[in-house]
Amino acid sequence: MGSYDGATSTRHSAGMSVFTIATFLGLLTLAAFIGVLSVAIMWVLDRLGAVDGGIARLASALGPLALWLAFLVALTAFSGSLYFSEVAHFTPCALCWYQRIAMYPMVVILGIAALRGDADVARYAVPVAVIGAFISAWHIGVERVPGLPSGACSLDVPCSLIYVQVVGFVTIPTMALAGFLSIISLLLLARRAQQPELETLA
Numbered sequence: 001m002g003s004y005d006g007a008t009s010t011r012h013s014a015g016m017s018v019f020t021i022a023t024f025l026g027l028l029t030l031a032a033f034i035g036v037l038s039v040a041i042m043w044v045l046d047r048l049g050a051v052d053g054g055i056a057r058l059a060s061a062l063g064p065l066a067l068w069l070a071f072l073v074a075l076t077a078f079s080g081s082l083y084f085s086e087v088a089h090f091t092p093c094a095l096c097w098y099q100r101i102a103m104y105p106m107v108v109i110l111g112i113a114a115l116r117g118d119a120d121v122a123r124y125a126v127p128v129a130v131i132g133a134f135i136s137a138w139h140i141g142v143e144r145v146p147g148l149p150s151g152a153c154s155l156d157v158p159c160s161l162i163y164v165q166v167v168g169f170v171t172i173p174t175m176a177l178a179g180f181l182s183i184i185s186l187l188l189l190a191r192r193a194q195q196p197e198l199e200t201l202a
Contacts, residue, residue, distance in 0.1 A: 018088045018164070025080050025175050026166035032073070032178035039185045055192065062186070063193025067114040067121070070186040074106035077179040084163065084172060093159040094152040095139040099176045102132030106183060119194040122187040129180045129187075136177035143171055 046054045081100055084090045113121035142150045142159045153159035165171050
């Protein structure tokens with residue numbers, strides 16, 4: 001179901017709890033990817049005319065909850081990253097910090113937007129989430145492709161180090177990527193629900 005590298009093997013006392021949390025977050029990651037893929041497929045089918053008005057109906061159904069779900073995704077990513085660094089004692093690499101810089105403000109921004117019902121938050125939150133998604137995707141590449149440039153990453157905390165891996169492929173930056181993509185999808189759906197005439201998704 002999951003695996004740990006040598007960096008975590010010495011933490012026997014916390015190993016089981018770390019594995020449990022990582023597995024839970026890994027399953028949430030899979031669910032997030034399925035949700036994002038479903039939205040993407042529906043958008044394509046809608047554009048092709050195969051499912052007329054599909055995105056509009058989905059936005060209408062999720063509209064009242066989309067902002068709160070986006071906030072919940074950001075809060076989960078925030079809490080998970082703090083757990084890995086402060087409880088599991090995984091030292092964040094430079095790329096991890098860049099992803100945190102993109103994700104952490106989302107908790108406050110999306111929380112306020114959800115309370116206000118302000119779907120226009122997508123105007124400035126989506127670009128930040130897109131940047132975070134690109135960083136996460138690059139980090140995944142650094143983990144998987146030997147020799148891929150890792151920028152500011154140090155030898156002491158290399159960005160290629162995989163602290164945890166569950167369900168075969170889900171690592172910490174994979175979790176972050178799922179979070180960013182989910183936030184993007186949910187914010188665009190929320191905006192479409194409030195302002196369908198802008199054709200944000202269709």
